[in-house]
Amino acid sequence: MKKNILIVPGDGIGQEVTAVGKKVLDKIAEKFGHEFVYDEALIGHVAIEATGEALPDESLQKMKNSDAVLFGAVGHPKYDNDPSAKVRPEQGLLKMRKELGLYANLRPIKLFDELLGASSIKPEILKGADILFFRELTGDIYFGEKGRKDNGDSAYDIATYSKFEVERIARKAFEAARTRRKKLCSVDKANVLETSRLWREVVQQVAKDYPDVEVEYQFVDATAMLLIKDPKRFDVVLTANLFGDILTDEASQIAGSMGMLASASIGDGTGVYEPIHGSAHDITGKGIANPMASVLSAALLLDISFGLKEESNAIINAVDAVLKAGFRTADIADASTPKEKILGTDAIGEEIIK
Ligand code: GGG
Numbered sequence: 001m002k003k004n005i006l007i008v009p010g011d012g013i014g015q016e017v018t019a020v021g022k023k024v025l026d027k028i029a030e031k032f033g034h035e036f037v038y039d040e041a042l043i044g045h046v047a048i049e050a051t052g053e054a055l056p057d058e059s060l061q062k063m064k065n066s067d068a069v070l071f072g073a074v075g076h077p078k079y080d081n082d083p084s085a086k087v088r089p090e091q092g093l094l095k096m097r098k099e100l101g102l103y104a105n106l107r108p109i110k111l112f113d114e115l116l117g118a119s120s121i122k123p124e125i126l127k128g129a130d131i132l133f134f135r136e137l138t139g140d141i142y143f144g145e146k147g148r149k150d151n152g153d154s155a156y157d158i159a160t161y162s163k164f165e166v167e168r169i170a171r172k173a174f175e176a177a178r179t180r181r182k183k184l185c186s187v188d189k190a191n192v193l194e195t196s197r198l199w200r201e202v203v204q205q206v207a208k209d210y211p212d213v214e215v216e217y218q219f220v221d222a223t224a225m226l227l228i229k230d231p232k233r234f235d236v237v238l239t240a241n242l243f244g245d246i247l248t249d250e251a252s253q254i255a256g257s258m259g260m261l262a263s264a265s266i267g268d269g270t271g272v273y274e275p276i277h278g279s280a281h282d283i284t285g286k287g288i289a290n291p292m293a294s295v296l297s298a299a300l301l302l303d304i305s306f307g308l309k310e311e312s313n314a315i316i317n318a319v320d321a322v323l324k325a326g327f328r329t330a331d332i333a334d335a336s337t338p339k340e341k342i343l344g345t346d347a348i349g350e351e352i353i354k
Contacts, residue, residue: 006066012279013289014072020349021294044074044089054092075279101268118256129231135244183235259290262297290329
């Protein structure tokens with residue numbers, strides 16, 4: 001199979017982990033006889049520095065013209081304490097999602113057995129947890145009108161959802177639930193928010209077409225608690241943009257670390273595959289970032305965008321084998337991990353490739 005893959009490393013550790021994800025794709029091409037043709041594009045802080053824009057048109061065009069995108073992360077600490085910055089790295093991320101119509105963000109919370117001890121949650125609560133989040137990605141408070149009023153003394157961000165936006169992701173989530181344990185939890189804040197009441201109304205309507213799927217509705221605050229108390233109760237979790245952003249960072253602790261969580265953003269055109277973590281400037285350049293989220297994102301890319309299930313499973317099995325052999329990056333090492341088994345970004349990448 002011949003495919004064009006666009007590599008978009010972005011900022012901070014995005015550069016380091018995406019390089020490993022690409023090497024793993026190279027190995028897959030060699031092993032299974034595929035031809036992956038790569039190009040690169042800029043996004044985020046590195047794009048602002050080079051062009052003044054967080055997502056230059058050239059990058060967007062390359063994304064639209066590729067068969068899939070392997071993306072890293074955006075962000076830079078210099079913007080965190082500068083509320084007046086007009087152009088920010090995250091604007092590139094939001095523009096990419098909007099322009100590519102990436103409305104569904106799939107975030108599998110997969111716990112590798114070997115990492116049971118790496119989490120601060122008790123192993124007996126965690127064992128067997130396997131959750132697939134569907135985070136809506138092109139609506140909500142992220143994309144509504146925002147601004148300042150009262151001479152800058154007040155600020156607002158408007159959350160909006162249309163029935164169409166809720167229905168299209170709800171159908172994707174129900175379809176996925178059908179292929180899993182046939183359970184779906186829709187998460188909202190319908191006791192307070194109007195957007196959540198519309199969300200629930202639409203999900204209830206869509207649920208009628210999937211009578212074989214058991215549905216429950218939870219408020220986001222209760223879900224935050226239940227994820228830690230009893231993660232095994234969840235199968236597919238369907239939620240809005242902001243709630244999904246927060247809950248999946250929390251749920252990363254079920255998998256042991258943010259460094260383990262891959263994601264797929266899909267919708268109308270090219271799919272984008274990326275770790276859920278950000279640019280992590282505190283560890284950038286140290287060579288210690290966990291590349292497994294990028295590697296597992298490459299596995300999702302092969303499966304979802306190219307239909308290469310065997311190749312995708314080969315990557316997941318390689319990660320599993322490396323963990324079984326006792327190798328860890330610093331973020332997933334526990335007290336019992338021997339020092340010599342704690343590897344840096346490139347070295348653990350080489351083990352996965354082997
Ligand atoms: N790889 C994900 C990433 O770069 N995250 C940084 C970020 O700003 N995330 C916000 C979001 O996912 O909506």
